[in-house]
Amino acid sequence: MTDYLLHLADTTLILSQRNSEWCGHGPILEQDIAITNISLDLLGQSRNFYQYAAELISQKNGNTVTEDSLAYLRDPSEFKNVLLAELPRGDWANTILRQYLFSEFQFILFEQLKNHSDTQIAAIAAKGIKETTYHIRWSKEWVIRLGDGTAESHDRIKAALSTLWAYTDELFIPAEYEVNLGIDFDIMKKIWLEKVIAVFEEATLSIPENIVMQTGGKNGLHTSELKLILTEMQQLQRTYPGAEW
């Protein structure tokens, strides 16, 4: 269970960190605020998962693990986030599309988790799903706007799709720690594909063909990007252990 919690926490933390790179750099002020608000929601979700994981680990091992030590003091190979989350932010189209693909997935996942037998996981999911609803609505509108927009916006989101699609399978391939949790990955993939394809049609986009799917993040096998994110994110705690605001 703790591995699964860390997987959920790591994915939302790393995606939050990626989106927060837009802070002060968004295309216009309102959209800068939107993407950083989403970043904040993801960070909140990740804190909930880390706090719960820390509680379980501390109970089991009798040591004091905290949400901060889990986020700031683990090495890249210990992170269990999906690869999709750690990819560079790219241009606006790439950031938008990644958020959309992830949010649709997260909504379906939380729909399942909110009925989970573990009441704390269920509570976190039931809380998070309200926020995810906004994330989907916002990112979906942008995917359609860019796809069915100008020649340039279409080309950009099409390019983003050909890059990101290779990282979507991993969302639905259970890691060992996900096998006995009562999550139906096949159903999730079916629902997700239906939703995504409907939006792509409206956005005049199509799923790229002959893509070799990439996996590994859930088991700690990451791209070199993760190391760079963590170097930046963990620098303060690594340099000044125990520093507090």
Added chain:
Amino acid sequence: MVNNNTISKEKIWEILGTVTDPEVPVLTILDLGIVRDVVVTNETVEVVITPTYTGCPAMDMISMNIRIALAEHKINNVKITSVLSPAWTTDWMSEAGKQKLKTYGIAAPNKNFEIPEDGVECPLCNSINTRLISQFGSTACKALYQCNDCKEPFDYFKCH
């Protein structure tokens, strides 16, 4: 140190009614509906709160402000517990709170606009001829609108 035997639950609720939201200072935490329970025992006063938005940075500050408010009444053995379930909803916001929001210039959450697009009432001129600028506003709980009549931009406290 005051013996908690002498502190009534009602008194605690009364003190909590003076603690305001750091982001929307016209609202008290009772207006927001985030205090779920108060438990007074011989040793401690436990205040059970629930976060509005998962990532709302105001929650840490609210916890601190609760401690400060109670400490001012010499109540120091305070335990603040955060619960996630049932998830907070804007339905728990008091009517008084909604009125205070409007006076403050923020359109109150309105269940009729579950998908807030059109018809959110301008808190300044009461026109419903308004438009959504952005689903995300200056804080996690707000969306940005503009009134087509008086032209004022304003915040809408999102239904949640």
